[in-house]
Amino acid sequence: xxxxxxxxxxxxxxxxxxxxxxxxxxxxxxxxxxxxxxxxxxxxxxxxxxxxxxxxxxxxxxxxxxxxxxxxxxxxxxxxxxxxxxxxxxxxxxxxxxxxxxxxxxxxxxxxxxxxxxxxxxxxxxxxxxxxxxxxxxxxxxxxxxxxxxxxxxxxxxxxxxxxxxxxxxxxxxxxxxxxxxxxxxxxxxxxxxxxxxxxxxxxxxxxxxxxxxxxxxxxxxxxxxxxxxxxxxxxxxxxxxxxxxxxxxxxxxxx
Amino acid sequence: xxxxxxxxxxxxxxxxxxxxxxxxxxxxxxxxxxxxxxxxxxxxxxxxxxxxxxxxxxxxxxxxxxxxxxxxxxxxxxxxxxxxxxxxxxxxxxxxxxxxxxxxxxxxxxxxxxxxxxxxxxxxxxxxxxxxxxxxxxxxxxxxxxxxxxxxxxxxxxxxxxxxxxxxxxxxxxxxxxxxxxxxxxxxxxxxxxxxxxxxxxxxxxxxxxxxxxxxxxxxxxxxxxxxxxxxxxxxxxxxxxxxxxxxxxxxxxxx
Amino acid sequence: xxxxxxxxxxxxxxxxxxxxxxxxxxxxxxxxxxxxxxxxxxxxxxxxxxxxxxxxxxxxxxxxxxxxxxxxxxxxxxxxxxxxxxxxxxxxxxxxxxxxxxxxxxxxxxxxxxxxxxxxxxxxxxxxxxxxxxxxxxxxxxxxxxxxxxxxxxxxxxxxxxxxxxxxxxxxxxxxxxxxxxxxxxxxxxxxxxxxxxxxxxxxxxxxxxxxxxxxxxxxxxxxxxxxxxxxxxxxxxxxxxxxxxxxxxxxxxxx
Numbered sequence: 001x002x003x004x005x006x007x008x009x010x011x012x013x014x015x016x017x018x019x020x021x022x023x024x025x026x027x028x029x030x031x032x033x034x035x036x037x038x039x040x041x042x043x044x045x046x047x048x049x050x051x052x053x054x055x056x057x058x059x060x061x062x063x064x065x066x067x068x069x070x071x072x073x074x075x076x077x078x079x080x081x082x083x084x085x086x087x088x089x090x091x092x093x094x095x096x097x098x099x100x101x102x103x104x105x106x107x108x109x110x111x112x113x114x115x116x117x118x119x120x121x122x123x124x125x126x127x128x129x130x131x132x133x134x135x136x137x138x139x140x141x142x143x144x145x146x147x148x149x150x151x152x153x154x155x156x157x158x159x160x161x162x163x164x165x166x167x168x169x170x171x172x173x174x175x176x177x178x179x180x181x182x183x184x185x186x187x188x189x190x191x192x193x194x195x196x197x198x199x200x201x202x203x204x205x206x207x208x209x210x211x212x213x214x215x216x217x218x219x220x221x222x223x224x225x226x227x228x229x230x231x232x233x234x235x236x237x238x239x240x241x242x243x244x245x246x247x248x249x250x251x252x253x254x255x256x
Numbered sequence: 257x258x259x260x261x262x263x264x265x266x267x268x269x270x271x272x273x274x275x276x277x278x279x280x281x282x283x284x285x286x287x288x289x290x291x292x293x294x295x296x297x298x299x300x301x302x303x304x305x306x307x308x309x310x311x312x313x314x315x316x317x318x319x320x321x322x323x324x325x326x327x328x329x330x331x332x333x334x335x336x337x338x339x340x341x342x343x344x345x346x347x348x349x350x351x352x353x354x355x356x357x358x359x360x361x362x363x364x365x366x367x368x369x370x371x372x373x374x375x376x377x378x379x380x381x382x383x384x385x386x387x388x389x390x391x392x393x394x395x396x397x398x399x400x401x402x403x404x405x406x407x408x409x410x411x412x413x414x415x416x417x418x419x420x421x422x423x424x425x426x427x428x429x430x431x432x433x434x435x436x437x438x439x440x441x442x443x444x445x446x447x448x449x450x451x452x453x454x455x456x457x458x459x460x461x462x463x464x465x466x467x468x469x470x471x472x473x474x475x476x477x478x479x480x481x482x483x484x485x486x487x488x489x490x491x492x493x494x495x496x497x498x499x500x501x502x503x504x505x506x507x508x509x510x511x512x
Numbered sequence: 513x514x515x516x517x518x519x520x521x522x523x524x525x526x527x528x529x530x531x532x533x534x535x536x537x538x539x540x541x542x543x544x545x546x547x548x549x550x551x552x553x554x555x556x557x558x559x560x561x562x563x564x565x566x567x568x569x570x571x572x573x574x575x576x577x578x579x580x581x582x583x584x585x586x587x588x589x590x591x592x593x594x595x596x597x598x599x600x601x602x603x604x605x606x607x608x609x610x611x612x613x614x615x616x617x618x619x620x621x622x623x624x625x626x627x628x629x630x631x632x633x634x635x636x637x638x639x640x641x642x643x644x645x646x647x648x649x650x651x652x653x654x655x656x657x658x659x660x661x662x663x664x665x666x667x668x669x670x671x672x673x674x675x676x677x678x679x680x681x682x683x684x685x686x687x688x689x690x691x692x693x694x695x696x697x698x699x700x701x702x703x704x705x706x707x708x709x710x711x712x713x714x715x716x717x718x719x720x721x722x723x724x725x726x727x728x729x730x731x732x733x734x735x736x737x738x739x740x741x742x743x744x745x746x747x748x749x750x751x752x753x754x755x756x757x758x759x760x761x762x763x764x765x766x767x768x
Contacts, residue, residue: 136498242648
């Protein structure tokens with residue numbers, strides 16, 4: 001999906017979950033495909049933003065339960081959950097923002113995927129649940145992402161009852177960045193993607209990495225780290241270009 | 257309060273604060289009674305969920321101030337606050353979810369008790385405050401639970417001004433899980449309790465312990481811990497039963 | 513701004529950002545002035561509360577970009593960000609609450625200043641943004657305060673898109689304590705300030721320091737610390753006075 005800017009072409013990348021029969025389950029194959037796509041895309045210097053969306057009425061139903069019976073070995077189960085965790089961690093480590101575009105139901109690891117993206121835009125018909133407890137499999141890994149996105153009482157009620165929350169509730173509690181009518185979902189997501197694509201990639205990349213690094217630190221350590229980041233950012237070619245363009249009241253021209 | 261399920265009887269336990277004359281103050285005697293009840297109930301293998309409620313218009317007014325004058329020794333004061341902290345920590349450590357059912361005013365350590373439960377359901381006439389500062393006793397221990405339940409600016413305004421917030425505001429900011437009209441309070445609380453009582457106790461217990469353990473960890477450590485928890489959960493008898501029942505489109509039959 | 517209480521005079525201090533031509537930019541000179549004012553005021557034993565407000569339609573536009581070009585040395589840039597971080601850390605360390613009174617736009621380090629205050633009251637026409645990314649300078653230091661005030665998806669969308677949020681959204685997500693119509697802004701802020709000014713300074717001071725100290729700790733450590741704080745607080749002259757006044761149904765008379 002190339003986006004036009006300043007006469008040059010920049011790219012966003014749309015990764016689409018597409019396994020309608022399995023309600024876009026995050027099977028080991030799907031997780032590996034997602035991981036490989038994300039790693040591959042991150043190497044492209046033109047890439048500015050990644051959008052993860054899905055085909056059909058279910059964004060993702062979470063793990064493929066058929067892979068979790070005792071017909072598979074514990075080693076296989078370990079591989080499933082490790083790969084899933086790697087994908088979630090990878091999203092934070094990528095040098096570009098990752099946007100979840102959700103139009104429908106996101107449950108269990110599907111809800112975790114939404115919570116793990118940097119930005120999440122959803123249609124107002126979407127809903128979110130961590131229903132593992134209903135089938136004897138508590139959503140402990142989804143709870144990692146959910147517990148860091150919403151207040152703990154919201155997370156615990158979702159985890160203990162398995163009941164869904166609406167898109168509006170998800171927005172209210174911090175799980176989503178934006179909720180729009182279904183017919184505006186793509187437009188609004190692309191608007192945000194285009195905005196990010198118009199920015200300097202080295203600056204966005206430095207900012208994203210620093211944000212997640214400082215968040216768990218104590219305040220003094222966090223300011224020590226980020227003050228240095230600001231000095232480094234000012235010294236970047238795009239830092240100087242941006243500041244000077246602003247002072248000169250012109251549009252900046254980014255190095256990348 | 258026995259709940260019927262699959263022809264077997266499961267139990268929820270209702271612990272009721274009942275000291276109307278003292279507005280359900282958390283006196284040392286009340287705290288010890290609460291602690292002993294919680295410890296006792298946790299030993300019952302049939303127990304699925306605990307509900308803490310109160311008689312009268314005040315859920316709890318917090319510590320019994322008569323126990324905090326200098327007519328009592330510093331050792332006594334220490335005992336009061338230590339026991340209170342032990343009760344709050346115990347709620348998180350219990351193997352079953354604890355629901356606060358609030359119908360009225362919850363202040364100081366009473367507000368802390370609500371904030372410390374896993375789930376909190378309140379009637380819309382309820383309100384919440386940490387007014388210790390008005391009487392020269394800053395709500396520092398309530399601030400521990402409150403500061404982890406709501407955004408810090410909400411917590412600080414409550415702590416510095418002592419002014420109450422409404423049930424709706426408490427819901428909005430994450431202190432409550434649900435707000436309902438007074439006449440539906442018991443019904444809604446029981447609905448959630450029954451839902452939890454229909455689940456596998458070992459699974460809920462593993463999930464609760466893991467959630468609180470991973471929450472303060474850094475993301476990588478949290479995923480390392482919870483991935484292993486998922487593998488262990490899949491290997492549980494109830495994990496396999498739940499997954500297979502789901503695949504076979506039948507109701508699961510839990511071991512406990 | 514002296515406030516009357518019990519026949520004695522207590523003081524709140526109003527620090528006003530006043531550099532209309534630079535839209536109240538936090539230049540190094542402005543930051544040093546703010547730092548010096550805060551340090552100076554904190555020495556006054558009569559002081560009860562500090563209010564930070566601003567003249568003109570912009571609360572603060574953040575750093576002075578002219579100080580961040582390569583016409584200044586990296587050492588100068590370092591000094592700017594270090595001083596800014598020192599001011600934000602100082603606000604938390606002050607022995608009295610600091611209230612931001614916002615009437616207009618607060619961007620970048622200006623938004624960080626609002627997020628760093630203990631309490632923030634804003635008029636409903638105010639808005640908040642971290643737009644540094646637009647000029648190639650990611651708001652990494654503002655992200656420290658913002659990321660601890662609002663859910664991370666809210667913070668990340670603000671940081672990645674640079675787009676403003678309204679006062680109502682800021683309230684909803686925890687960046688503000690109160691939103692009122694413009695004509696009530698001063699009245700509401702003064703109401704809160706007077707309330708705080710009517711309290712015991714040693715008690716408020718102990719409570720504020722303890723709150724920020726316990727917040728990043730694990731639950732057990734936090735309760736260990738705050739239980740001791742409660743015992744110390746009870747033993748304070750104002751602790752005993754407040755408790756006894758409450759029991760005797762009279763107004764307390766604080767030592768300070």
